[in-house]
Amino acid sequence: MNLVDFTxxxxxxxxxxxxxxxxxxxxxxxxxxxxxNPLLNAYITVTAEQALDAARxxxxxxxxxxxxxxxxxxxxxxKDNIETAxxxxxxxxxxxxxxxxxxxxxxxxxxxxxGAIILGKTNLHEWAFGVINNNxxxxxxxxxxxxxRITGGSSGGSASAVAAKLxxxxxxxxxxxxxxxxxxxxGVVGYKPAKSRISLLGVIPLSHTLDHVGVLAxxxxxxxxxxxxxxxxxxxxxxxxxxxxxxxxxxxxxxxRIAMARDVFTSAVSEVVESHMNHLxxxxxxxxxxxxxxxxxxxxxxxxxxxxxxxxxxxxxHAQRLAENADGFGADVRPRLEEGMGYSAVQYVRALRSMDxxxxxxxxxxxxxxxxxxxxxxxxxPRHDDAVAVADARKLCSAFNAxxxxxxxxxxxIPTGTDDQGLPxxxxxxxxxxxxxxxxxxxxxxxxxxAAGWDGRLPEL
Numbered sequence: 001m002n003l004v005d006f007t008x009x010x011x012x013x014x015x016x017x018x019x020x021x022x023x024x025x026x027x028x029x030x031x032x033x034x035x036x037n038p039l040l041n042a043y044i045t046v047t048a049e050q051a052l053d054a055a056r057x058x059x060x061x062x063x064x065x066x067x068x069x070x071x072x073x074x075x076x077x078x079k080d081n082i083e084t085a086x087x088x089x090x091x092x093x094x095x096x097x098x099x100x101x102x103x104x105x106x107x108x109x110x111x112x113x114x115g116a117i118i119l120g121k122t123n124l125h126e127w128a129f130g131v132i133n134n135n136x137x138x139x140x141x142x143x144x145x146x147x148x149r150i151t152g153g154s155s156g157g158s159a160s161a162v163a164a165k166l167x168x169x170x171x172x173x174x175x176x177x178x179x180x181x182x183x184x185x186x187g188v189v190g191y192k193p194a195k196s197r198i199s200l201l202g203v204i205p206l207s208h209t210l211d212h213v214g215v216l217a218x219x220x221x222x223x224x225x226x227x228x229x230x231x232x233x234x235x236x237x238x239x240x241x242x243x244x245x246x247x248x249x250x251x252x253x254x255x256x257r258i259a260m261a262r263d264v265f266t267s268a269v270s271e272v273v274e275s276h277m278n279h280l281x282x283x284x285x286x287x288x289x290x291x292x293x294x295x296x297x298x299x300x301x302x303x304x305x306x307x308x309x310x311x312x313x314x315x316x317x318h319a320q321r322l323a324e325n326a327d328g329f330g331a332d333v334r335p336r337l338e339e340g341m342g343y344s345a346v347q348y349v350r351a352l353r354s355m356d357x358x359x360x361x362x363x364x365x366x367x368x369x370x371x372x373x374x375x376x377x378x379x380x381x382p383r384h385d386d387a388v389a390v391a392d393a394r395k396l397c398s399a400f401n402a403x404x405x406x407x408x409x410x411x412x413x414i415p416t417g418t419d420d421q422g423l424p425x426x427x428x429x430x431x432x433x434x435x436x437x438x439x440x441x442x443x444x445x446x447x448x449x450x451a452a453g454w455d456g457r458l459p460e461l
Contacts, residue, residue: 042122107171110229136331220449272380302403
């Protein structure tokens with residue numbers, strides 16, 4: 001088995017038992033990055049020398065018996081809006097092309113403390129403000145399943161890198177779906193924890209109200225390991241769950257009752273996505289789960305409100321740049337910022353108030369059901385050169401995702417198969433953080449993949 005074929009759950013025990021070396025593992029990924037990144041453009045910056053130095057340190061520590069846990073010696077990547085000391089952080093922009101932070105983001109400190117190896121910084125939609133990942137300054141990111149297709153964004157470089165085995169997992173950020181969207185289009189897992197879980201300190205913002213740090217990985221279990229390390233919890237030698245993750249009083253420790261979206265508010269849901277939802281409905285019933293279709297049309301107003309919130313807050317953050325050098329923004333991002341400048345204070349406040357209404361509407365659902373199941377996206381990945389399909393993606397890719405950035409809910413996109421062109425389909429699982437334990441959430445995500453019959457394969461490159 002090639003070293004890059006291992007999941008984190010596969011590799012971590014082998015690293016701990018000294019059956020494989022962090023240096024060998026890191027070199028395998030760096031060699032693959034050197035070969036495939038010119039094709040995929042998943043990374044903006046590759047930190048080969050620093051990665052090998054960290055791998056040598058991890059190897060020496062493990063040899064001395066100083067094993068730190070399941071991420072010790074594991075090569076990962078970081079979206080390039082997460083600050084890294086001594087390594088440039090461009091945010092995919094023209095303005096910060098040469099910006100080198102002096103301090104790591106808090107989440108990077110946690111990963112380094114866990115012994116993770118940082119391979120580099122991944123490509124993204126400019127300023128993380130878009131769902132396509134076509135970047136005018138650093139080039140478009142390509143989808144490993146079909147390089148003529150978009151990856152989705154804004155964490156498209158992270159998704160492409162995970163799908164192409166250019167890292168074992170990657171961090172992204174999710175404001176209106178920017179982890180889950182590219183995860184679905186690239187056939188990997190995209191996990192957006194509740195906002196309180198992972199620190200945003202040192203993450204360059206898009207929208208302070210909606211921003212979340214999330215994880216892209218090959219499996220739900222791998223994603224959960226990275227999330228736990230990012231918040232400072234420690235898995236044991238073989239992935240045993242830390243006490244902090246075992247649940248609190250009143251939380252459900254299993255998922256049996258599922259609300260499945262009926263008549264999702266956009267009519268653009270493709271036949272293949274609908275068929276995947278129908279197949280999962282049938283399989284879950286066969287597995288003795290209680291599944292009922294529910295009306296989630298109230299999500300539409302939240303989706304519209306989230307656009308106002310993100311646009312206004314992004315425009316406020318970039319107001320000086322817009323005033324002094326608006327041409328430094330690409331043709332995709334500049335109009336969105338100008339749109340944000342045009343909203344009134346009344347519109348912004350009303351959008352913020354809609355978060356309480358959404359919370360109440362969702363509470364009616366979660367009082368009866370343990371989890372919500374709905375499409376991640378209404379379509380599979382369009383071609384870069386299909387202007388109509390790309391425009392539809394710009395409009396609709398955040399539709400089923402953005403509402404869950406407005407409330408304290410976890411959401412995970414899992415691959416459930418492919419369409420007739422071999423392009424991945426993603427289905428989204430959502431739960432209320434206060435009602436369901438992390439263990440139950442991840443266990444059910446695994447169960448969904450098995451029920452869908454997805455074998456976890458990645459594209460051959």
